[in-house]
Amino acid sequence: MVVTDQLVDLVRAGLESLVAAGSLPAESVPEPSFERPRNREHGDWATNVALVVAKGVGKPRDVAQALADAIEPSGLVESVEVAGPGFLNFRLSPAWLHDVVRRAALSEGFGRSTKGAGRKVNVEFVSANPTGPINVVSGRHAAVGDTIASLLQATGHEVIREYYFNDAGRQMLLFGASVGARYLQHFGRETDLPEDGYKGDDVISIAHMIAEQIGDSMIEAEPAKLAQRMLELAWPPILENTKRSLERFGTRFDVWFSESTLHERGQVTAAIDKLREKDLIEERDGAVWFLSSRLGDDKDRVVIRSNGEPTYSAADLGYVVNKFSRGFDRLIYLWGADHHGTVARFMAAVEALGFDRSSVEVPLVQIVSLVRGGEQIKASKREGVYVALDELIDEVGVDAARYTFLTRSIDAPLEFDIDLVKEQAPENPVYYVQYAHARICSILRKAIDEGHQADASTAPLDALVHPAEDELMRKLASYEEVVPEAAERRAPQRITHYAEELASTFTAFYRDCKVVSDDRTLTAARLALCVATRVVIADALGLLGVSAPERM
RNA sequence: GCGCCCGUAGCUCAGUGGAUUAGAGCGUCCGGCUACGGACCGGAAGGUCGGGGGUUCGAAUCCCUCCGGGCGUACCA
Numbered sequence: 001m002v003v004t005d006q007l008v009d010l011v012r013a014g015l016e017s018l019v020a021a022g023s024l025p026a027e028s029v030p031e032p033s034f035e036r037p038r039n040r041e042h043g044d045w046a047t048n049v050a051l052v053v054a055k056g057v058g059k060p061r062d063v064a065q066a067l068a069d070a071i072e073p074s075g076l077v078e079s080v081e082v083a084g085p086g087f088l089n090f091r092l093s094p095a096w097l098h099d100v101v102r103r104a105a106l107s108e109g110f111g112r113s114t115k116g117a118g119r120k121v122n123v124e125f126v127s128a129n130p131t132g133p134i135n136v137v138s139g140r141h142a143a144v145g146d147t148i149a150s151l152l153q154a155t156g157h158e159v160i161r162e163y164y165f166n167d168a169g170r171q172m173l174l175f176g177a178s179v180g181a182r183y184l185q186h187f188g189r190e191t192d193l194p195e196d197g198y199k200g201d202d203v204i205s206i207a208h209m210i211a212e213q214i215g216d217s218m219i220e221a222e223p224a225k226l227a228q229r230m231l232e233l234a235w236p237p238i239l240e241n242t243k244r245s246l247e248r249f250g251t252r253f254d255v256w257f258s259e260s261t262l263h264e265r266g267q268v269t270a271a272i273d274k275l276r277e278k279d280l281i282e283e284r285d286g287a288v289w290f291l292s293s294r295l296g297d298d299k300d301r302v303v304i305r306s307n308g309e310p311t312y313s314a315a316d317l318g319y320v321v322n323k324f325s326r327g328f329d330r331l332i333y334l335w336g337a338d339h340h341g342t343v344a345r346f347m348a349a350v351e352a353l354g355f356d357r358s359s360v361e362v363p364l365v366q367i368v369s370l371v372r373g374g375e376q377i378k379a380s381k382r383e384g385v386y387v388a389l390d391e392l393i394d395e396v397g398v399d400a401a402r403y404t405f406l407t408r409s410i411d412a413p414l415e416f417d418i419d420l421v422k423e424q425a426p427e428n429p430v431y432y433v434q435y436a437h438a439r440i441c442s443i444l445r446k447a448i449d450e451g452h453q454a455d456a457s458t459a460p461l462d463a464l465v466h467p468a469e470d471e472l473m474r475k476l477a478s479y480e481e482v483v484p485e486a487a488e489r490r491a492p493q494r495i496t497h498y499a500e501e502l503a504s505t506f507t508a509f510y511r512d513c514k515v516v517s518d519d520r521t522l523t524a525a526r527l528a529l530c531v532a533t534r535v536v537i538a539d540a541l542g543l544l545g546v547s548a549p550e551r552m
Numbered sequence: 553g554c555g556c557c558c559g560u561a562g563c564u565c566a567g568u569g570g571a572u573u574a575g576a577g578c579g580u581c582c583g584g585c586u587a588c589g590g591a592c593c594g595g596a597a598g599g600u601c602g603g604g605g606g607u608u609c610g611a612a613u614c615c616c617u618c619c620g621g622g623c624g625u626a627c628c629a
Contacts, residue, residue, distance in 0.1 A: 039571070048570065051609070060609065084571050085609050129629075171629055196628080287627050298555075298625075305627040312629055340556050341624045366557065367623065382628095407577095408565065411557060413622065415564085426591080429577065435591055443588050450588095489568095497566060500576075507592075516588050552591075 003096045003477075004034045006076055007045055011088070014070040015049070023066060024053060036478060043081070043089035044096075044474075050086045060086030097473040098461040104476055104532035105456030111483045111539055116157030122323050123149040124257075125334035126246070127164040128381075130238040131175045132202045134245045135386035136416055137336070137368045142251040142389075143405040143545065144365055144492055145334045150543045151487035151495070160328070163253040164319065167235050168260040170309060174198070176231030177223065182207030183230060187216050200384025206234050245389050250398055250545040259315050268310055268318035271353060272303055275317070280352050290317075295348035313342065317349050320360070330359050332490075337364045337413075363490050365410045371417040387418050396425040399546045403430035406492045406544050429500055433537060434549055436503035439510065440534040441550040444527065447516045452523050459528035460521050468512040472529060475505040479536050483543070492544065499540040506533050 011032040018024040032049040050064035057063055064086040071080055079091045104110040125145025128138045149159045166172050178197035182204050185191055193199060210233045218226055239256070246253070262268050272288070275281045280291045286306035290313075293300050303314040323331050335343070343362050350360050370377050370387060377385055392401050395418075404421065407429070408414060444454055464473065479498065486494035515526040538548035 035570080037571075039573090042571070046570090048610095051570090054609085087571070166629080169629090170627095174628085285627085289627095302627045307627080309627085311627070337557065337623060339624085339629080342629090343556085364557075369622090412565070413558070424578085427578075431591055432577095435589080438591095439589055446588055493566070497576080504576090510588080511593065514587060552589085 044092045045090045100477040101532045114156040120158045121330045122328045123332045124162040129166040130235040133388040139389045140405045143402045146251045147492040155487045162255040176227035179230040180226040186211045262318040271317035292348035297344040297348045337366045366413040368414045400428040433503045437537045438552045454527035456528040463525040468509040472509045
């Protein structure tokens with residue numbers, strides 16, 4: 001049982017006995033919460049529960065003292081004292097830290113919880129249209145979405161990673177027309193790119209590829225037919241490249257979801273009909289409108305244009321119904337902050353379609369701005385301005401790239417200076433963390449060579465009394481708080497920061513405590529601590545999708 | 553105008569209700585390699601947590617307001 005749960009039980013029992021004695025009203029008993037005090041003089045764990053219940057009952061310190069007296073002694077708790085305005089500070093026996101070391105070293109679900117057990121979550125991220133190579137902006141989304149998904153799995157959720165792609169519709173036909181223009185140019189025809197068309201050079205190479213495949217058979221085709229045909233030929237190989245790049249980047253999706261299948265199955269129309277039944281649909285100016293303003297949106301939104309084509313957000317209606325029909329309890333849509341203006345409309349649709357708004361969340365990843373040659377450039381696929389994810393991987397490697405994306409909060413805009421990132425790649429903190437891991441592996445190899453055993457289940461952990469050992473054990477213990485918090489807050493950066501702290505704490509231990517020595521008891525204990533640290537570093541890096549090398 | 557995000561050390565950023573020492577990396581300055589891996593380590597300088605008001609026993613953290621920056625505000629996505 002995790003130590004905080006045991007403490008909660010102890011304190012709850014104490015509170016209940018105060019209620020039974022009449023010194024606390026029954027309705028004022030909250031779930032006690034525990035935290036690790038920053039200052040070590042304040043004990044191992046502290047709760048503010050007395051401050052919370054004291055309101056209208058008495059002085060916080062008096063309540064705290066009464067509660068401290070009411071808490072039954074146990075083998076776990078060495079002392080409970082009242083401090084500051086009314087905190088209860090707990091000092092624990094060394095056994096809890098030893099338990100941490102053993103559980104971590106033996107990999108028995110350390111850092112895992114079952115909080116989300118039985119909950120099925122869909123995490124949809126990246127979802128870039130297959131109009132060209134996947135870029136670094138998508139790279140940030142891939143790293144973040146993948147890690148959020150891993151964190152949810154670590155807290156017991158069943159998770160599906162999903163990629164939604166556009167293979168139809170106005171925007172994609174524009175892309176098809178752009179490819180068509182390049183196709184015609186390939187055969188020497190004088191043709192301009194469509195206005196707002198896709199201007200990137202990669203469109204040229206796609207057109208060349210198609211030209212080799214089908215020859216000049218389409219050069220006399222009607223523009224609309226040409227665009228449609230080019231689109232059909234272009235997107236599948238582009239999507240394949242996207243899959244390959246993302247897999248190379250360590251991100252694997254469970255489901256690749258095609259927008260056009262929603263239309264083919266009539267799910268978009270069905271969703272609109274459902275809104276119509278609720279009188280949330282109106283025809284105006286020849287278009288069909290969703291009256292989203294009745295549900296918190298700024299204004300109503302078109303779902304079917306006056307030319308009869310559904311809008312992209314109409315597909316979203318069918319898609320959310322489709323997702324829920326697959327049995328998910330929660331949908332997470334990781335969107336770019338430049339789409340935040342559509343969140344209100346989307347949430348209005350969720351409600352209108354009969355779903356609970358609180359079961360859908362849309363974390364927004366702030367924009368990535370590109371800097372190249374000291375100048376800020378606006379990344380745009382249509383303008384052909386971007387840095388390809390493959391290029392980033394080639395230059396700095398997967399580990400450094402992912403790690404960089406995962407050190408920042410999703411709320412922080414990311415300035416991506418491609419020159420600077422390449423230059424600073426060797427100084428990336430990821431190597432500090434990986435180095436600590438490799439160093440531990442090296443120590444363990446040496447110890448085993450010399451006939452020592454690294455068996456945490458039998459190691460005499462009482463021998464660990466040095467302050468640096470104590471610090472390291474405490475840092476390991478906090479992993480069990482960090483993972484659920486990172487998961488709940490959708491905050492991968494908590495894991496990167498923790499990994500650096502753990503590596504740094506280990507390095508201090510390494511400096512002060514020689515692991516392998518003639519003292520076999522002490523060596524056995526320290527080896528167990530090393531194993532525990534190695535496991536936790538590897539686990540944290542694993543959540544981030546970063547490798548944990550045994551040698552560097 | 554309205555909406556969302558941001559404003560913390562010279563720079564890039566963590567910390568988002570807890571304890572009169574607010575942290576890290578980089579940069580700057582000083583010092584350290586005869587131990588299991590120096591991709592390192594120790595120390596120093598550097599902060600009105602954008603300004604003001606409020607809530608609270610307690611605020612960088614919550615609320616209001618102002619200032620500054622980014623993004624959005626389409627029958628594009």
